[in-house]
Amino acid sequence: MNWGSWSAFWEMGGRAFYVWGAYSMAAVCIVLEVVALTLRRRHARRDLKQRIAAEKP
Amino acid sequence: MGSINWFKYSSPQTFYPLAGKMVPWFVAAAVVLAAVGLYISFFVAPTDATQGEVYRVIFIHVGAAWMSMFIYVVMAFWAAIGLSFNARLSSMMASALAPTGALMTFIALWTGAFWGKPTWGTWWVWDARLTSELILLFLYIGFLSLQAAIDDPRRADKAGAVIALVGVVNVPIIYFSVQWWSTLHQGASVSMTANQHMAVTMLWGMLVMALAFWMYSIAAALTRVRSIILERERNADWVRTLPELQT
Secondary structure, three states, X not given: XXXXXXXXXXXXXXXXXXXXXXXXXXXXXXHHHHHHHHHHHHHHHHHHHHHHHHHOO | OOOOOHHHHHOHHHHHHHHHHHHHHHHHHHHHHHHHHHHHHHHHOOOEOOOEHHHHHHHHHHHHHHHHHHHHHHHHHHHHHHHHHOOHHHHHHHHHHHHHHHHHHHHHHHHHHHXXXXXXXXXXXXXXXXXXXXXXXHHHHHHHHHHHHOOOHHHHHHHHHHHHHHHOOHHHHHHHHHHHOOOOOXXXXXXXXXXXXXXXXXXXXXXXXXXXXXXXXXHHHHHHHHXXXXXXXXXXXXXXXXXXXXX
């Protein structure tokens, strides 16, 4: 185990800004892509459902 | 060989449900690998003797950088197949990979900057490795904006394929840049020839995280290609009769 305590973990040997700055941007990017993928899929399905419904006699 | 008709899977109609079945498995693999990889990265891998804790950026930096190049090559491959065989699904696959590739490139550049500042004393230098990786980002953005600007999907496919194929020469330049030019960027972290300079647990953390990025990228590209199929094939009978779209 590398860390004596959670606060030591978050401090990252005095490099917290750089380590967490890198990791948090990577996390934000992935979360945003997942949201964008979900919205695109939802939009495509909704659009098709509306078209199908509009064609029904 | 004879029993499987590979051309069957090249039709959007067959690929759409197949991709749908594959996505949850890749998501699960990505989540498990990321959990294990992050645990190794922060709790198993030791503090680096020269860099201290800041080296831990390596665990996301290397995986993202590998994926940024690998996705580009795969994208160019599908674009080329789409262009030469007029295969719709291949071109859709290329379009589905581009945003994820751009994202990986951005993550590689960003994490590189946050690692470079404390170790080199600068966020950015115009050296061969960093500049060629930035060009990769511009190639992805060029591909995406060109396709977005052209209304006819088949023409957009062809135009995108030209950028993808011309740009693919940049990938070996990125990869070998640290050998060809003197650069601030360190050489390959994983090397069969160099004497073992990385702790084994560091290497494992990097590899597991890289695999997590890989599985995530596949899941993202497959999810996106399914949306692209629905958008482009919206007038096809098989789309209209999909069970999931019946209310």
